[in-house]
Amino acid sequence: xxxxxTNYQKLPGSYLFSTIAKKVNAYTAAHPxxxxxxxxxxxxxxxxxxxxxxxxxxxxxxxxxxxxxHGYAPDLGYEFLRSAIVEHxxxxxxxxIAADEIFVSDGAKSDSANxxxxxxxxxxxxxxxxxxxxxxDSNVMAGRTGTYDPATEMWSDVIYMPCTMENxxxxxxxxxxxxxxxxxxxxxxxxxxxxxDQLQTWVDYANRVGAVxxxxxxxxxxxxxxxxxxxxxxxxxxxxxxxxxxxxxxxAGFTGVRLGYAVVPKELKCGDVSLHDMxxxxxxxKFNGAPYIVQRAGEAVYSEAGRAxxxxxxxxxxENAGAIKNGLKEAGYTVFGGVNAPYIWLxxxxxxxxxxxxxxxxxxxxxxxxxxxGFGPSGEGYFRLTAFGxxxxxLAALARIRKL
Amino acid sequence: xxxxxTNYQKLPGSYLFSTIAKKVNAYTAAHPxxxxxxxxxxxxxxxxxxxxxxxxxxxxxxxxxxxxxHGYAPDLGYEFLRSAIVEHxxxxxxxxIAADEIFVSDGAKSDSANxxxxxxxxxxxxxxxxxxxxxxDSNVMAGRTGTYDPATEMWSDVIYMPCTMENxxxxxxxxxxxxxxxxxxxxxxxxxxxxxDQLQTWVDYANRVGAVxxxxxxxxxxxxxxxxxxxxxxxxxxxxxxxxxxxxxxxAGFTGVRLGYAVVPKELKCGDVSLHDMxxxxxxxKFNGAPYIVQRAGEAVYSEAGRAxxxxxxxxxxENAGAIKNGLKEAGYTVFGGVNAPYIWLxxxxxxxxxxxxxxxxxxxxxxxxxxxGFGPSGEGYFRLTAFGxxxxxLAALARIRKL
Numbered sequence: 001x002x003x004x005x006t007n008y009q010k011l012p013g014s015y016l017f018s019t020i021a022k023k024v025n026a027y028t029a030a031h032p033x034x035x036x037x038x039x040x041x042x043x044x045x046x047x048x049x050x051x052x053x054x055x056x057x058x059x060x061x062x063x064x065x066x067x068x069x070h071g072y073a074p075d076l077g078y079e080f081l082r083s084a085i086v087e088h089x090x091x092x093x094x095x096x097i098a099a100d101e102i103f104v105s106d107g108a109k110s111d112s113a114n115x116x117x118x119x120x121x122x123x124x125x126x127x128x129x130x131x132x133x134x135x136x137d138s139n140v141m142a143g144r145t146g147t148y149d150p151a152t153e154m155w156s157d158v159i160y161m162p163c164t165m166e167n168x169x170x171x172x173x174x175x176x177x178x179x180x181x182x183x184x185x186x187x188x189x190x191x192x193x194x195x196x197d198q199l200q201t202w203v204d205y206a207n208r209v210g211a212v213x214x215x216x217x218x219x220x221x222x223x224x225x226x227x228x229x230x231x232x233x234x235x236x237x238x239x240x241x242x243x244x245x246x247x248x249x250x251x252a253g254f255t256g257v258r259l260g261y262a263v264v265p266k267e268l269k270c271g272d273v274s275l276h277d278m279x280x281x282x283x284x285x286k287f288n289g290a291p292y293i294v295q296r297a298g299e300a301v302y303s304e305a306g307r308a309x310x311x312x313x314x315x316x317x318x319e320n321a322g323a324i325k326n327g328l329k330e331a332g333y334t335v336f337g338g339v340n341a342p343y344i345w346l347x348x349x350x351x352x353x354x355x356x357x358x359x360x361x362x363x364x365x366x367x368x369x370x371x372x373x374g375f376g377p378s379g380e381g382y383f384r385l386t387a388f389g390x391x392x393x394x395l396a397a398l399a400r401i402r403k404l
Numbered sequence: 405x406x407x408x409x410t411n412y413q414k415l416p417g418s419y420l421f422s423t424i425a426k427k428v429n430a431y432t433a434a435h436p437x438x439x440x441x442x443x444x445x446x447x448x449x450x451x452x453x454x455x456x457x458x459x460x461x462x463x464x465x466x467x468x469x470x471x472x473x474h475g476y477a478p479d480l481g482y483e484f485l486r487s488a489i490v491e492h493x494x495x496x497x498x499x500x501i502a503a504d505e506i507f508v509s510d511g512a513k514s515d516s517a518n519x520x521x522x523x524x525x526x527x528x529x530x531x532x533x534x535x536x537x538x539x540x541d542s543n544v545m546a547g548r549t550g551t552y553d554p555a556t557e558m559w560s561d562v563i564y565m566p567c568t569m570e571n572x573x574x575x576x577x578x579x580x581x582x583x584x585x586x587x588x589x590x591x592x593x594x595x596x597x598x599x600x601d602q603l604q605t606w607v608d609y610a611n612r613v614g615a616v617x618x619x620x621x622x623x624x625x626x627x628x629x630x631x632x633x634x635x636x637x638x639x640x641x642x643x644x645x646x647x648x649x650x651x652x653x654x655x656a657g658f659t660g661v662r663l664g665y666a667v668v669p670k671e672l673k674c675g676d677v678s679l680h681d682m683x684x685x686x687x688x689x690k691f692n693g694a695p696y697i698v699q700r701a702g703e704a705v706y707s708e709a710g711r712a713x714x715x716x717x718x719x720x721x722x723e724n725a726g727a728i729k730n731g732l733k734e735a736g737y738t739v740f741g742g743v744n745a746p747y748i749w750l751x752x753x754x755x756x757x758x759x760x761x762x763x764x765x766x767x768x769x770x771x772x773x774x775x776x777x778g779f780g781p782s783g784e785g786y787f788r789l790t791a792f793g794x795x796x797x798x799l800a801a802l803a804r805i806r807k808l
Contacts, residue, residue: 001583002523002524002583002584002614002615003583004674004677005521005523005524005525005682008522008685008686009677010680015688015689018688033611043475045470046473047468048475053464053467057464062451062456063460064452064457065451066450066451069449069450069657069660070658070660071448071660072445074446106510106691107692109691110690110691113690117409118408118409119408119409120408121409122407123407133691137689138690141689141690177408210405210406211405253473253475255476256467256473256475256477256693257695257696257697258465258692258695270406273408278408278412282412285517285537285538285541286518286538286542286545288513288662291661291662291698292660293661293697294695295715298660366485377726400617
């Protein structure tokens, strides 16, 4: 008789955003007349930029003619996309990354969930707390996190690095030595980040203790401050200790288009074993490439017209962020983030739990946000609002919250 | 110091098709004047059908306007696609599958590699031999296959079910009891299949011994014989023991478009634990949906125009299959397949090894095929040609082989 992977049984509840969707659906079913504004899940609302739409139409046409049809893509992704990535995301920042160190994927969520497969089961992970839930959940499924304590909402074998008001949301080097360190910077959900000098400390630490940093740079395009690194490879020594994950979801609105990439430098080795070769093997065996049309869309992100249009899109969302941040401040809320990331992280008023505040906002303002506790125990007492709504909805939601 | 997943080190050589690509690249670099014809990898060559191209253009336009833009897709896939699948792939065949038992994915390769994650590490897998390499390789990476013996090219903990001339390519119930049984029918690479009655035997066996069948139906659209099942759910009792995987790559030419789906029936349970719920959790945590544009393309596969156009495409490839099969027979080769699948499986002449025949064909006819040994030890002495080329290339390759 077959047996299941019992690690799945250890997962408490469902994936955060599925839980939220269920709660919102239940509320709207009971109150069909209410107009809900969703500033919860980090989904974008602006349409795909014209330069990218044009590139996709062209690619669709190519797929319709035998002489320009594209079947299976190269394992790593098309050269045209990998070269554009290297040119614009790395060379311009002085990072020496080669095109064959880029692995094109169907998105950073898949990559951030799959990357743990390269490592031994008894490796210990360290995560910022709060953080994007996929890092921990994918390691739970792999049996790497020990036992769950419902009282503390913590896993026995996970090293938590609290990021709270008290430490300015800057993760501190952990007391126990981790094997894998997940850093999402600028951070989801807090919208805060650290300076390049602070990041260098992490790179030096990882090289010293023999840890790998999984660096999720999904929100890189929103960085506005000069002393913040756009890529971990801006730090010296990062190529021997870091894997970088990038998404096209937030900088180009690809949440429904699906494209991302991982950088696994050839210098990243565990003894003689190249992690680059391992990831290449995984990519070749368990994945079959992102769609040709989508890879052409990715290429257009880096075209002159594409870059100009996306700069405007990012600015649009950051104006939303500024409006929410200032509006909530004026209303007496304590707020963070919104400077280098499109997320506003607020202290819940009157020490409400974050799920209580979720219900309160949903019921009284018909606004959906994300409870901080969903991102880890240190997220309790905080709440995330995203700047990815339309201007109209963002301002309407803000007005409703201020009226409470 | 972090450690790697040492199971990766156990994999011998690289993924089959990567190896072939390297060999072909080396040959063409050395002989730039030679015109290579590729009948190796199962990649299609006919362009995407007009009805699907039209649907993709429409979806691209929707993505370019705020009011019709689509962000994150629902976890399981869009309702419009899941309903079309249920209607055309199941209801018409008398299979009672619900739309929420369909999980839309980026392709059957990913699904067939990922599905093993649901099961315990000490479960034993059984595979047809020869077969699509991903089933075994993904289980090697998960540490489920024991040790590899280079002499026999077999894994100690894998149950091999030889499918050869001697047993008419019909897998026999294994002597040792497996937990997971991978069946790819019609089979890749042999192009042969079994009858519905024979498949019923497997369903009954799996229910009796408590095994799960992973049923890969990627080539279902090529079935021409009446007594062959198009879905395993045509067999009684399959919903309590089988997961079905489907691809859009072969029936609709989506190798570069990327779309597939898995059916995990709600009745499939290990004790109290629903495998449907487990797969839903995996999908929600480690995957973020197939692109909206691609899901609309999938919907068009089932439209009236789409179905008519794809029927012609399948017929085109099957005429290629007939031409190769008859031509090789006339030239004295012993050939199989090509009736319910677009693959021709031939005995190598004069007892050549399959890799020797690969080199021989590449060098003397400049035709690329796939060595049978690459699909498992019982593939030794056989060779696969695909019918997915253009008519012109197919006939030219055939003429070259006949001249040898």
